[in-house]
Each structure stands twice: as structure tokens, then as C-alpha cells.
Amino acid sequence: MRFLQFLRSWKRKVSKTSDTFLEIRIKKERLVENLNFFKSLFPYCQIAVVLKSNAYGHGLKEIGTFLDKREEVSYLVVDSLLEALILRDTGVKKRLLILGNVLENNLFLLKKIKKATLLINSLINAKLFSSKINFPLSIHLKVDTGMRRQGVKLEELEEAIRILSLNKNLKIEGLATHLADADNVDEKETLKQIQLWKEALKIFKSLVREEGIFHFSATAGTKFLSPSLGNLIRLGIGFYGIDTTLDSRLKVKPALSFWARVINFKEIKRGEGIGYNFSWRADENGWIGILPCGYYEGLPWALSNKGVVYFENQPLKIRGRISMNMTAIEITPAINQIKENDWIEVYSDEVEKLNSVQKIAQACNTLPYEILVRLAPTIRRVLI
Numbered sequence: 001m002r003f004l005q006f007l008r009s010w011k012r013k014v015s016k017t018s019d020t021f022l023e024i025r026i027k028k029e030r031l032v033e034n035l036n037f038f039k040s041l042f043p044y045c046q047i048a049v050v051l052k053s054n055a056y057g058h059g060l061k062e063i064g065t066f067l068d069k070r071e072e073v074s075y076l077v078v079d080s081l082l083e084a085l086i087l088r089d090t091g092v093k094k095r096l097l098i099l100g101n102v103l104e105n106n107l108f109l110l111k112k113i114k115k116a117t118l119l120i121n122s123l124i125n126a127k128l129f130s131s132k133i134n135f136p137l138s139i140h141l142k143v144d145t146g147m148r149r150q151g152v153k154l155e156e157l158e159e160a161i162r163i164l165s166l167n168k169n170l171k172i173e174g175l176a177t178h179l180a181d182a183d184n185v186d187e188k189e190t191l192k193q194i195q196l197w198k199e200a201l202k203i204f205k206s207l208v209r210e211e212g213i214f215h216f217s218a219t220a221g222t223k224f225l226s227p228s229l230g231n232l233i234r235l236g237i238g239f240y241g242i243d244t245t246l247d248s249r250l251k252v253k254p255a256l257s258f259w260a261r262v263i264n265f266k267e268i269k270r271g272e273g274i275g276y277n278f279s280w281r282a283d284e285n286g287w288i289g290i291l292p293c294g295y296y297e298g299l300p301w302a303l304s305n306k307g308v309v310y311f312e313n314q315p316l317k318i319r320g321r322i323s324m325n326m327t328a329i330e331i332t333p334a335i336n337q338i339k340e341n342d343w344i345e346v347y348s349d350e351v352e353k354l355n356s357v358q359k360i361a362q363a364c365n366t367l368p369y370e371i372l373v374r375l376a377p378t379i380r381r382v383l384i
Contacts, residue, residue, distance in 0.1 A: 021292045023259045024381045026058055027349065028066065030255040034241050037251055039072055044227050048075035048097055048215070050236035052083065057298070057372035058240055058256055059381035064092040066383055075117070077234055081106055084113050097140070097234075104128060111135045119176060121150040126160045130167045139164065140174035140213060141204070145196040146189070147180040154196055154203075161207050174213030174232075175204045183220035183245045194224055201229075220245050241349070242357065242368045254357060258298075258347035258375065262311075262331070262338060264290040274328050275320030280305050286332035289316075291344060294323045298375035299346065302364040308354040310345040311338055315354060347371075 039047060050056070055063035060078075064087045067073050075097045078084050084096050095115045102110065102118065107129075110116055117138040120126050129139070141160060144151030152160045164170050177197050181189040197216050204212065214230045219238030223245075237244055241254035266288040268274070273281045274288060291309070295301045299322055307318035309329055314337075316329045331338055348355045361368045 020380050021261045021263065022297065022379045023343075024057075024059070024375060024379050025257050025259060025349075026062070026381060026383050027255045028383050030241055030253045030349070031063075031066070031239065034239050034252045034255070035070070035072060035235075038222065038233060038235055038238065042222065042225055042233060044231060045225065046074035046213070046232040047072055048077050048232055048234050049073050049239050050077040050218075050234055051087070052077065052079035052099065053373040054375075054377055056237060056240050056369065057375035059377075060086060061090045062381045062383055064094075065090060068092045068094050074232070077236075081109055081113075084116060085109065088113055101125065104132060107132055110137060117173065120152075120160070120164065123152050123156050123160055123163075126152070126163045129170060130163045133167055133169050136169050136171065138171050138173050140176050140215075141172060142176045142178075143197075143200045145177045145179075145193040145200065145216075147178050147193075149178075151177060154200055157200055157203050158207065161204070165208075172208050172212075174215065175200060176214075177216045178218065179216060179221045179224070182218070182223065187224075190221075190224060194229070197229065219250070223249070237369060240372070242372075244368060254349040254351065256347065256357070256372070257345060257349040258379075259343045260291040260293045260309075260327075260346050261341045262289040262329075262344055263292050263340065265331070265340065266290070266328075273320070275323060277321065280320045286330060287335045288319060288328050289331040289338065289344075291327045291329060291346070292325065293346065294325045294327055296324050296376060297379060298371070299327055300360065300364045300366075300371065300374075302366075303360065306363060307360070310348065310353065310355060311342065316344070 049067055051060055051064055054060050064076055076094050077097045079100045081102050084098055097117045099119050101121060117140055120139050120141045142151035143157055144153055164172055179190055179193055213232050215232040215234055216230055217225050218234045219236050238250055238252050241252045243250040243252055268282045268286055268288050270282050270284050293299055301322050303318055304321045308315045311334045314334045316331055318327060319330045320328045347357055351358055357368045357371050361371050
């Protein structure tokens with residue numbers, strides 16, 4: 001806890017400084033547009049925005065504070081008790097949905113958080129909460145319809161409900177599941193899960209209540225939503241403007257861009273190498289600029305010698321190996337315009353640019369999720 005307090009204090013001090021070498025900029029207008037896009041398609045659904053993993057790299061505190069006053073958002077979704085505590089410590093008051101497990105010794109903290117709903121993820125989990133919770137607590141029960149990570153099996157659902165019902169402090173308010181293959185054009189596996197979900201709903205409604213909070217859909221799963229199947233969306237990557245569906249059907253726009261100041265200039269002669277192991281050597285005389293960010297800050301090492309950043313509208317190539325906290329870029333094409341401490345766009349919020357999160361993920365053979373969540377929490381986030 002001492003380390004956590006130190007980190008909070010340090011981040012408060014950093015956030016008060018007027019200048020910084022690195023900055024993540026988040027467009028509030030795009031977040032609202034993305035939110036409204038889903039709300040217009042599914043007016044019968046409550047929206048639960050997912051803030052786990054530092055709000056997909058966008059900043060847990062910053063996004064939580066921004067959404068706290070948005071009436072169209074019913075829940076803020078976190079993975080851990082720690083994330084929930086950070087939001088409450090920040091002053092966020094909106095109801096929280098906690099997806100992850102809570103250790104027995106930490107159950108008392110749920111009472112402290114208030115306005116929290118916990119997801120029960122297993123039969124063992126159900127037994128623990130039924131026997132230990134001695135204060136009012138809202139819960140949703142998760143059923144495993146095929147993802148095979150969390151949730152009670154369909155054949156265990158009745159037993160889980162019976163066990164939880166023994167404790168009158170537990171208010172069973174909803175049922176949840178998660179789709180494993182919703183972003184695939186081939187719907188076969190998802191339709192199998194939907195069928196099991198329908199069976200789970202029948203069991204829940206017959207044993208608990210006809211009305212409740214029912215959610216199976218994250219961003220990609222909205223394709224399968226209907227009023228009879230669900231009334232809440234767990235809106236994750238789509239809220240932040242990334243369309244991961246294989247048929248690119250979502251009309252959303254990225255909100256995040258990542259910026260770094262160029263802190264040094266190096267004149268380089270033909271044949272000279274750059275950085276560790278001299279993995280790149282100059283074909284002709286030119287100039288190199290140094291950015292104060294590397295793979296610790298989230299810039300993938302895989303972009304070494306193939307990534308692109310931008311100065312204004314000028315693409316500049318990454319040269320040599322990306323280091324832990326530094327990256328070299330060739331600034332020869334912009335040497336007459338660029339000055340020390342000028343801002344360089346490392347990640348763009350424009351999908352078609354070579355340094356968009358989507359394009360970077362493709363170049364690194366990974367997912368946009370990974371590119372975003374690896375952005376270091378020590379980088380200042382600014383909502384603009």
C-alpha cells in the first residue's frame with residue numbers, strides 16, 4: 001500500500017507540471033460520438049463502459065472521471081478490486097461492475113467501495129460469497145457458454161443460484177456470459193453460444209426473477225443483440241474507437257494519439273550505425289532525432305527499423321533498434337523545419353495513417369488491444 005500511495009502522489013505531482021516530454025491526447029468529442037453510436041443502435045440497452053487495464057491504455061482515472069457525469073453510462077466496468085479502489089479514491093461515484101475475483105481476506109473492501117456489483121465467476125466463488133458476505137451486496141452470475149475461462153457451467157447454474165440464495169445479503173440482479181468468436185464473419189460458434197445463453201436465461205428467470213440485468217455482448221457481440229437476449233452492453237474497445245470486427249462494420253473513430261518531443265539531434269555520416277548492434281547504417285549523410293520513449297513506454301520493439309512517426313504531415317522512419325526509453329528517427333526530410341522539443345506524433349488517431357494503432361498492430365502481428373494497454377501509466381493523459 002505504501003508503494004501505491006507513493007505512485008498516486010507522484011502522478012499528482014507530474015500532472016501539475018506545465019510541460020512534459022510525452023503526452024497521450026484523448027479527444028472527448030470522439031468518445032462521446034462512439035458512445036452515441038452504440039446508444040442509437042441499441043436504445044433498449046444500458047451501457048457499461050469497460051475501464052480495465054488502465055481504460056485500454058487511455059487512463060483509468062481520466063476516463064473514469066470523464067464518464068462519471070455521463071447519464072447515458074450506467075456502469076463503469078473494472079477487472080480488479082484495486083481498479084475499483086483507485087476510481088473511488090479519485091472521486092468517481094458511478095456504479096461499478098467488478099469482473100475479476102476477490103480474495104477472501106479482501107471481501108470487506110467491497111463494503112467500503114459502495115455502489116459496486118460483483119460478477120460471480122465459479123461455483124467455488126458462489127460458495128465463498130454465500131458463506132462470508134455479511135453486508136448487502138449486488139451480484140451478477142456468470143455462466144460459461146463456451147469461452148471456457150470463467151463462469152459456472154450451464155448444468156451448475158441451478159446449484160449456483162440455490163447456494164447464493166441462501167445468503168439474504170446477496171442480491172442476485174443479473175446474468176452474464178462472454179462470446180468467444182463474435183468478431184468472426186463465420187457465426188457458427190457464436191450461434192452455439194447464443195443457444196446456450198437462451199437456456200441459461202430461462203433457468204435464471206424461473207429461479208430468480210423475470211426482470212434483471214442480462215449481458216453477453218462486448219463490442220463485437222452487439223451484432224447478435226436483441227431485446228429478448230440482453231439489455232446491457234459491456235462496451236470496451238469500441239468506445240475507444242477501434243473496430244476489431246473482421247467485416248469492419250462499426251462506425252467508430254479512435255480517440256487516442258501519442259506524442260513525444262524530439263530531444264536531441266545527431267548528424268550522421270554515410271556508413272555510420274545507429275543504436276544497439278548498429279542494426280541500421282546510413283546510406284548517405286543525414287540527421288537523426290531522438291525521442292524519449294521506447295518499449296517501456298509502449299512503443300513495440302518490433303517496430304525497430306520499420307516503424308513510422310509523423311512531424312506535422314511528414315512521415316519519418318524509425319532507424320535502428322528501439323531502446324527501453326529512447327527511439328531514433330530519421331529527420332533528414334524535415335531538418336529545415338523541425339526544432340528541438342517539437343512534438344512528434346508517435347501514434348495517430350487517424351486510421352489510415354501509417355502510425356495508427358491499427359496499422360502498428362498489423363506491422364507487429366498483434367492486436368490493437370495489446371498496443372493500447374502497453375502504453376505506460378506514467379505518461380500524462382490529457383482529454384482535449
